Amino acid sequence: MTENAPFDDDQRRHVQSELMRESLVGQHIGAKTGTSQEICILPDMNVLSIGGMSILDRGREALIPLLEAILECRQKHKFVIGVGGGARLRHTFHICLDLGLPTGALAMVAGAVDEQNSRMLWSLLASSKGMSLNKENFLELPLWLDEGMIPVMSSMPPYHFWEPPAGRQGIPMNGNDLGAYLFAEVLGARSIIFLKDERGLYTADPKKDASAEWIPRIGVRELLDRRMPELIIEQACLEAMINARHVRRIQIINGLQPELLGKALDGEHVGTIIDADL
Amino acid sequence: MSQSSASSPARKSILNPLADINLNTPQTLESIYPDAKPLRILPDVNVIKIGGQSVIDRGREAVWPLRDEIGEIVQKHRLLIGSGGGTRARHAYSLALDLNLPTGVLATIGQSTAVQNARILQLVLAEFGAIFIIPEDFQSLPLYFRMGCIPIMAGMPPYEYWEKPPREGRIPPNRTDSGVYLTGECLAARKVIFVKDEEGLYSDDPKKNPRAEFIPRISVQELLARSLKDMVVEPVVLENMLKAVNVREIQVINGLVRGNLTRAIEGEPVGTTIYVADE
Numbered sequence: 001m002t003e004n005a006p007f008d009d010d011q012r013r014h015v016q017s018e019l020m021r022e023s024l025v026g027q028h029i030g031a032k033t034g035t036s037q038e039i040c041i042l043p044d045m046n047v048l049s050i051g052g053m054s055i056l057d058r059g060r061e062a063l064i065p066l067l068e069a070i071l072e073c074r075q076k077h078k079f080v081i082g083v084g085g086g087a088r089l090r091h092t093f094h095i096c097l098d099l100g101l102p103t104g105a106l107a108m109v110a111g112a113v114d115e116q117n118s119r120m121l122w123s124l125l126a127s128s129k130g131m132s133l134n135k136e137n138f139l140e141l142p143l144w145l146d147e148g149m150i151p152v153m154s155s156m157p158p159y160h161f162w163e164p165p166a167g168r169q170g171i172p173m174n175g176n177d178l179g180a181y182l183f184a185e186v187l188g189a190r191s192i193i194f195l196k197d198e199r200g201l202y203t204a205d206p207k208k209d210a211s212a213e214w215i216p217r218i219g220v221r222e223l224l225d226r227r228m229p230e231l232i233i234e235q236a237c238l239e240a241m242i243n244a245r246h247v248r249r250i251q252i253i254n255g256l257q258p259e260l261l262g263k264a265l266d267g268e269h270v271g272t273i274i275d276a277d278l
Numbered sequence: 279m280s281q282s283s284a285s286s287p288a289r290k291s292i293l294n295p296l297a298d299i300n301l302n303t304p305q306t307l308e309s310i311y312p313d314a315k316p317l318r319i320l321p322d323v324n325v326i327k328i329g330g331q332s333v334i335d336r337g338r339e340a341v342w343p344l345r346d347e348i349g350e351i352v353q354k355h356r357l358l359i360g361s362g363g364g365t366r367a368r369h370a371y372s373l374a375l376d377l378n379l380p381t382g383v384l385a386t387i388g389q390s391t392a393v394q395n396a397r398i399l400q401l402v403l404a405e406f407g408a409i410f411i412i413p414e415d416f417q418s419l420p421l422y423f424r425m426g427c428i429p430i431m432a433g434m435p436p437y438e439y440w441e442k443p444p445r446e447g448r449i450p451p452n453r454t455d456s457g458v459y460l461t462g463e464c465l466a467a468r469k470v471i472f473v474k475d476e477e478g479l480y481s482d483d484p485k486k487n488p489r490a491e492f493i494p495r496i497s498v499q500e501l502l503a504r505s506l507k508d509m510v511v512e513p514v515v516l517e518n519m520l521k522a523v524n525v526r527e528i529q530v531i532n533g534l535v536r537g538n539l540t541r542a543i544e545g546e547p548v549g550t551t552i553y554v555a556d557e
Contacts, residue, residue: 012475013335014365017372023483024368024453026508030446033371038448039378053289061287087291090301094294097307100317102523104464108416135439161416162435162460165522168316169307174440177302182440186382197286205300230300243443245380256286 038245040188045145046079046265047192049155049180052086054197055255056117062256063124066195069258070150071128077265078145080133082155082180083121085113097169107156107163107172114154114176122152155180177234181241181250188246193264195255196232200272205230216269219278233274241276248276316523318466320419323356324543325462325470327433327454330364332475333533334395341402343536344473348428349406355543356423358467359408360433360458361395363388375448385434385441385450392432392454400430419465433457455512459519459528466524471542472511473533478550483508494547497555510550519554527553
């Protein structure tokens with residue numbers, strides 16, 4: 001076989017490559033395409049995920065002190081801010097489910113809520129180099145981060161109508177937490193910090209159950225095995241962590257205590273750490 | 279104990295049944311919406327995937343007969359076509375793998391080859407009303423169908439950088455089969471048909487193993503249990519079918535045989551049918 005001959009022996013026109021003639025669906029394909037040296041595209045970038053219901057829906061009183069902390073941390077750290085949905089997301093799902101819309105339609109319609117929140121946050125940060133980040137701008141991120149900008153994006157992953165079905169009356173399982181997480185993972189980010197309205201993960205919802213105990217650190221497999229009916233973070237995000245190449249641990253902190261953010265960015269343990277290697 | 283709830287700034291909320299439900303884990307909502315019926319968005323549309331490596335890369339010899347056949351089918355049926363990637367996608371993946379790039383970048387790159395093929399198919403089928411569409415055009419589909427168009431889009435779902443890394447390796451699990459299937463499921467399409475270059479499913483890859491046996495009809499559950507070495511569709515399609523509401527059956531046919539697509543659309547059991555068995 002000569003190096004550059006057109007490989008027409010099976011009537012298909014192939015381009016020579018490691019995957020030539022490969023169906024890409026065989027069980028061997030995983031082993032063939034692995035590496036222990038996947039590159040980190042933006043290794044000094046951090047991702048801050050700001051909860052919709054937990055932070056944004058609380059308005060000025062919660063957000064302004066947090067933004068002050070964010071601006072201070074920007075002196076030392078590079079980060080992108082992902083913004084969640086919140087109350088209007090719930091209301092959107094409610095209307096759509098009542099109308100019998102499929103899961104993919106819920107995911108498509110829901111994205112606009114994150115979009116609203118990210119615009120509001122952008123408005124507050126614009127005078128401090130806040131930038132609205134869409135996936136079309138990803139290739140410019142190195143410059144933006146280097147120039148001290150604060151990119152703000154909607155956390156919702158763009159699965160839209162292609163959100164996998166989740167059964168009848170299925171709520172999309174891939175939401176803000178997963179979207180922010182995968183963004184960090186694919187770019188090989190330094191860390192991801194989820195800012196919510198609790199100290200982190202509890203054995204039950206501390207808002208409903210006073211006996212709930214705080215969990216300072218837990219392995220992701222152990223957490224999934226516990227099958228807790230309520231989690232502070234999306235189950236899909238935890239499941240994705242198991243296969244992560246770069247972002248193997250996440251920290252959830254209380255965004256209502258903005259002084260924790262700088263410590264978390266410095267690597268301190270101030271909330272709940274969920275670890276895929278534990 | 280919660281440190282924050284008592285003293286936290288109040289949340290602005292909207293009263294509705296989901297306002298305070300934890301949605302981070304799968305929830306059963308049947309008791310909240312007992313009367314809601316699944317809405318079938320475009321139930322008379324047939325969603326067809328035309329394979330990249332299996333059909334388009336064969337060039338004129340494979341594509342032109344299929345073109346004539348599609349020209350006849352659209353006299354009677356509505357078609358939405360998704361394109362595969364094929365050999366250039368494999369080349370791009372191969373290069374990206376060699377460069378140690380992550381799955382999400384592979385998914386983003388793979389999209390482009392499927393877009394090329396969708397553009398090619400649109401030009402080939404333009405005479406019959408084919409138009410090239412992108413995911414953002416999705417909500418204009420009723421208009422296109424009323425105008426008698428054949429919308430053609432890249433089969434890849436728009437996951438791109440957000441494609442989840444697989445357990446092993448770095449090939450994006452959601453490629454054009456997955457995208458086309460999910461298109462059909464969301465629209466509640468009449469049929470989802472994968473046009474490839476084999477009769478359908480075999481017990482092994484028939485291009486590599488001549489003793490591979492043909493399987494005309496099989497349930498998703500059985501197919502997953504068999505754990506075949508090679509599969510005719512992306513495994514993620516089967517996993518999604520188990521949770522699907524609308525499209526509980528797909529068909530894989532050989533598009534190199536003239537008439538197969540017509541027969542499949544007319545409801546004949548040509549090729550392999552994969553269905554969700556009632557539990």
